[in-house]
Amino acid sequence: xxxxxxxxxxxxxxxxxxxxxxxDADKVRSQQSQQxxxxxxxxxxKRHTLSLEQAxxxxxxxxxxxxxxxxxxxxxxxxxxxxxxxxxxxxxxxANLSLINIFAYTKQWSEGLSYLEYNLENLHxxxxxxxxxxxxxxxxxxxxxxxxxxxxxxxxxxxxSLSIQGRNNCIVKQxxxxxxxxxxxxxxxxxxxxxxLSSCLISDEVVWYNLTNTFIAxxxxxxxxxxxxxxxxxxxxxxxxxxxxxxxxxxxxSLLSQAYLSEKLIEKAKLxxxxxxxxxxxxxxxxxxxxxxxxxxxxxxxxxxxxxALFYYIKFAEAEKSYFDDxxxxxxxxxxxxxxxxxxxxxxxxxxxxxxxxQASQRLAESETENNRLFMALLIMVISLLAIAAIRSNRNQKxxxxxxxxxxxxxxxxxxxxxxxxxxxxxxxxxxxxxxxxILFDLDKFKTINDNYGHACGDWVLKSVARxxxxxxxxxxxxxxxxxxxxCIILSRCDAVTALKIAEDYRKAIANIDSSPSGxxxxxTASFGVTDSVQSGYSVEALTGHADNAMYLAKSTGRxxxxxxxxxxxxxxxxxxII
Numbered sequence: 001x002x003x004x005x006x007x008x009x010x011x012x013x014x015x016x017x018x019x020x021x022x023x024d025a026d027k028v029r030s031q032q033s034q035q036x037x038x039x040x041x042x043x044x045x046k047r048h049t050l051s052l053e054q055a056x057x058x059x060x061x062x063x064x065x066x067x068x069x070x071x072x073x074x075x076x077x078x079x080x081x082x083x084x085x086x087x088x089x090x091x092x093x094x095a096n097l098s099l100i101n102i103f104a105y106t107k108q109w110s111e112g113l114s115y116l117e118y119n120l121e122n123l124h125x126x127x128x129x130x131x132x133x134x135x136x137x138x139x140x141x142x143x144x145x146x147x148x149x150x151x152x153x154x155x156x157x158x159x160x161s162l163s164i165q166g167r168n169n170c171i172v173k174q175x176x177x178x179x180x181x182x183x184x185x186x187x188x189x190x191x192x193x194x195x196x197l198s199s200c201l202i203s204d205e206v207v208w209y210n211l212t213n214t215f216i217a218x219x220x221x222x223x224x225x226x227x228x229x230x231x232x233x234x235x236x237x238x239x240x241x242x243x244x245x246x247x248x249x250x251x252x253x254s255l256l257s258q259a260y261l262s263e264k265l266i267e268k269a270k271l272x273x274x275x276x277x278x279x280x281x282x283x284x285x286x287x288x289x290x291x292x293x294x295x296x297x298x299x300x301x302x303x304x305x306x307x308x309a310l311f312y313y314i315k316f317a318e319a320e321k322s323y324f325d326d327x328x329x330x331x332x333x334x335x336x337x338x339x340x341x342x343x344x345x346x347x348x349x350x351x352x353x354x355x356x357x358x359q360a361s362q363r364l365a366e367s368e369t370e371n372n373r374l375f376m377a378l379l380i381m382v383i384s385l386l387a388i389a390a391i392r393s394n395r396n397q398k399x400x401x402x403x404x405x406x407x408x409x410x411x412x413x414x415x416x417x418x419x420x421x422x423x424x425x426x427x428x429x430x431x432x433x434x435x436x437x438x439i440l441f442d443l444d445k446f447k448t449i450n451d452n453y454g455h456a457c458g459d460w461v462l463k464s465v466a467r468x469x470x471x472x473x474x475x476x477x478x479x480x481x482x483x484x485x486x487x488c489i490i491l492s493r494c495d496a497v498t499a500l501k502i503a504e505d506y507r508k509a510i511a512n513i514d515s516s517p518s519g520x521x522x523x524x525t526a527s528f529g530v531t532d533s534v535q536s537g538y539s540v541e542a543l544t545g546h547a548d549n550a551m552y553l554a555k556s557t558g559r560x561x562x563x564x565x566x567x568x569x570x571x572x573x574x575x576x577x578i579i
Contacts, residue, residue, distance in 0.1 A: 017046075018043065018046055018049065018050060018054055019054070021039055021042055021043050022043065022054065022057050022058065022061070024039055025039040025040055025043070025061050026061060029061065029064055029065075029068075030167070030205060030206075030207055030208075032204075033068065033242070033243050033244065034242070036061075036065070037065065040058075040061060040062060040065060043058055044058075053087075053088060056082055056086050056088065056091055057091060059078050059081075059082060060078075060079070060082055060091060060094065060095060060098075062078065063075040063076075063078035063079050063082075063095075063098065064098065066078070067098070067101075067102060068243075068244065068245060069244060069246075070246045072102050072105060072106050075098070075102060076099065076102045076106070079095040079096075079098045079099045079102070080095075080099065082095040083095045083096055083099060083115075089122075089125055089126070090126060090127075090128060090131055093119060093122065093125075093126055093131060093135065094131060094134070096115045096118060096119050097119065097134055097135060097138045099111075099112075099115050100112050100115050100116050100119070100138050100141075100142050101138065101141060101142070103115065103142075104141065104142050104145035104146070105145075105247065109146060112142055112146075113142075113146075116138065116139060116142055119135050119138065120135070120139060123135050123136075130166075130168060133159055133162070133164055133168045133172075134168060134171075136155055136158060136159045136172075137155075137156070137159055137168060137171045137172050137175065139151075139152075139155040140152045140153075140155040140156040140159070140172065140175040140179070141171070141175055143155065144175060144178045144179055144182075147182075149178075149179045149182045149183050150179075150183065152175060152178070152179045153175075153176065153179035153180065153183065155175075156172050156175040156176045156179060157176070159172045160172050160173065160176065166203055167203050167205055169199045169203070170196070170199045170200035170202075170203045170205045170208050170209070171205075171208055173192070173195050173196040173199045173200070174196045174200065174208045174211055174212050176192050176195075176196070177190075177192050177193055177196045177212050177215055178211075178215065180192055181215045181218070181219075186215070186219065187219065188216060188219045188220065188223070193212065193215075193216060196208075196212045197209065197212055197213075200212065206239050206240065206242075206243050207240075207243055207245050207248060209236075210236050210239070210240045210248050210252070211248050213232055213233070213236055214248060214251045214252065214255065216229075216232060217229040217232055217233055217252075217255045217259075218255065220232065220259075221255065221258060221259055221262070224262075226259040226260075226262045226263050227259075227263065229255060229259045230256060230259045230260065230263075233252050233255060233256055233259075234256075236252075237249075237252055240252060246279050246280075247286075249279060250276050250279050250280040250286065250288040250289075251276075251287075251288050253272045253273075253275040253276035253279070253288065253292070254272070254273070254276040254280075254287075254288035254289075254291040254292045254295075255291070256268070256272040257269045257270075257271075257272040257273035257275075257276060257291070257292055257295040257296075258291055258295055260272065261295050261298060261299065266299055266302060266303070269295055269299055270295075270296060270299050272292075273292040273293075273295040273296045273299070274292070274296070276288045276289065276291070276292040277289055277292045277293065277296075280292070286319075286323075287323060289319050290316065290319040290320050290323050293312050293315040293316035293319050294312075294316045294320075294447075296312040296315075297309055297312035297313045297315075297316050300312055310552075310556065314552070317484075320447075320484055321482070321483040321484050321486065324483055324484045325415070325483045328407075328408075328414070328483075405417035407480070407481045409459055409462055409463060409481075410462055410463055410465075410466035410467075410481050411463075411466065412466050412470060412479050412480055412481055412487075413478065413479065413480035413481070414480060414481060415480065415481070415482045415483055417480070418478065418480035418482065418488065418490075419540065421478045421480075421490070422478055422490045422540045422543075422544075423540050425478060425490055425492050426490075426538050426539070426540055426543075427538075428492070429492055429493065429533065429538065430533075430538040434492065434493045435493060435494055435495040435496075435532055435533055435534065436490065436491065436492050436493070436494065436532065436533045436538070436543070437490075437491045437494045437495065437496055437498070437499035437530065437531065437532040437533070437543075438488065438489070438490055438491070438499075438530070438531055438532070438536075438543035438544055438546075438547040439488070439489040439491065439499055439502065439503045439506070439528060439529070439530050439547065440482075440486070440487070440488045440489075440528070440529045440530075440544060440547035440548055440550075440551050441486075441487055441488075441503070441506065441507075441526045441527060441528040441529070441551060442485055442486045442487075442526060442527055442551055442555070443461065443462075443465065443485035443510075443524070443525075443526050444525045444526060444527055444555075444559040444560060445559075446458065446461070446484070446485035449461055449522060452520075452522075453518070453519075453520045453522070457518050457519065457520060460517075460518040461515070461518070461524055462481070462485065464513050464524075465487070465510055465513065465524070465526070466479075466481065466487070468509050468510060468513055469487070469489075469506050469509065469510070472505060472506065472509055473489065473502075473506075474491065474502075476492060477489050477490065477491050477492075478490040488544060488547070489502075489506075490543075494532070495532050495534065496530060496531065496532040496534065496535065496564060496565075496566075499530050499532060500530050500562060500564060503528045503530050503562045504528075504562050506526075506528065507525075507526060507528055507560065507561075507562055510524055510525060510526045511523070511524065511525050511526075511560065525559060525560035526560070527551055527554035527555045527559050527560065527561055527563075528550075528551060528554055528561065528562040528563065529546075529547040529548060529549065529550030529551030529552070529553070529554060529562075529563055529565070530547060530550055530562060530563070530564050530565065531543055531546040531547045531550060531564065531565035535564075535565050535566060535569075536565065546565040546568070547565065549565060549568045550563040550564060550565045550567060550568050551563070553567055553568050
């Protein structure tokens with residue numbers, strides 16, 4: 001009997017000990033990574049004694065450890081299982097919060113919006129004020145990642161008004177800094193920056209503290225204070241390395257490379273550029289990779305290593321294109337989510353009306369003559385409502401189709417629809433054995449225009465170029481913006497000789513664009529690459545790839561030129577003469 005009582009007592013102590021360890025690990029998970037890992041090891045040694053609720057809690061923390069080390073895929077699987085199967089409303093809510101952050105980092109915007117909508121709808125079910133505050137801060141974090149900075153600032157200010165303390169206070173103040181930075185409402189001495197640094201320092205939140213430091217460093221670099229940016233990052237980089245948080249560490253390295261290049265410290269710029277690329281390999285469409293590739297390209301140019309410079313320029317162009325394509329994907333995901341919400345609301349209203357009408361028809365069924373007349377009237381109303389719903393749905397479908405096919409800035413085809421339309425044209429020409437040509441062009445020094453005159457001016461240039469080319473192009477040509485400043489035209493029943501003449505017309509038209517309506521005066525030129533099915537065959541990939549090679553030849557031999565793919569094969573500079 002005494003032995004039995006002792007066993008029960010020991011079991012109760014073990015349960016209390018595990019609960020305490022889980023609570024301790026949760027408290028230090030983002031502050032003291034080494035201690036967090038040690039506690040998880042202790043819990044793992046007791047894994048066989050855990051209850052179902054404790055095991056789910058442990059798995060939640062284990063997934064956090066995986067995500068912290070950059071293994072987002074495995075962490076996502078664990079959190080999705082908890083979200084689907086856990087009986088704990090609070091733990092399910094927290095798993096959803098973590099998934100929202102994961103989807104932000106892995107660019108799964110539609111999925112993230114779905115989980116965010118679910119959590120906001122169920123926020124009232126969470127009794128723990130700290131967890132409910134995390135729910136609001138997750139909205140601010142996700143909308144910042146999505147590029148919806150005004151919405152992010154709205155949720156951050158909502159949470160900030162509650163006078164919260166500790167980790168949540170640090171997070172919300174950092175999100176305010178991030179939103180204001182992108183909304184051009186921030187400078188180095190802003191009170192928002194001071195509040196974020198102070199709060200995160202008090203809470204010993206190394207990751208969030210240094211995320212704020214990345215925006216301070218960016219402001220320093222924008223103002224030309226590169227030494228201050230370097231000093232700030234070097235002062236904090238060791239603490240960040242200890243945390244092993246890759247997304248922010250990659251930003252530190254890329255900003256160091258950028259600042260060192262501006263200070264003409266070439267070797268250090270090269271060192272940190274390579275470091276940023278090395279650790280950013282698992283992060284999709286990352287801004288640090290884009291910055292680092294551009295720095296390494298400029299370093300290679302300064303060292304007169306033109307082969308390496310071309311390699312890094314291609315990498316930079318690919319990274320920049322991916323980055324801007326991701327921005328477009330974010331916008332489309334947000335717009336589709338809004339359309340879905342509106343359509344669901346309409347459907348719910350319609351179903352409610354239909355339900356009321358059916359209930360009324362059942363009550364009226366007791367009357368014969370009057371019932372028949374009312375039933376017909378109700379039937380007409382239902383049909384009318386269905387017709388209205390069908391019309392609204394058709395309009396929404398047309399609008400969604402337009403969004404899916406047309407580039408929102410230039411109002412020409414986007415990359416997705418271009419691939420489909422180009423393949424259809426290719427198949428038709430191949431069946432009839434007609435020639436088909438491809439013109440691909442890229443605006444020269446477009447980044448310099450953005451840097452010197454702002455992105456609004458860059459947008460004006462993109463729209464002007466698209467409008468100019470569209471006005472002089474053939475009616476049936478497929479004209480699309482592939483991303484960034486790169487455009488492509490597919491010309492059915494057109495050989496390379498004719499395509500070269502058309503490309504030259506485009507080149508001259510672009511060069512004659514008057515930039516003064518933008519508020520600034522600067523030249524606008526483009527480099528063109530041309531090929532046709534005789535040279536490249538009936539393949540969209542081959543046509544665009546060979547045209548891209550010819551375009552890079554035009555770039556590398558002076559820009560503002562038109563080059564044929566034959567020039568690339570012959571390794572001769574036989575581009576059109578600039579007039």
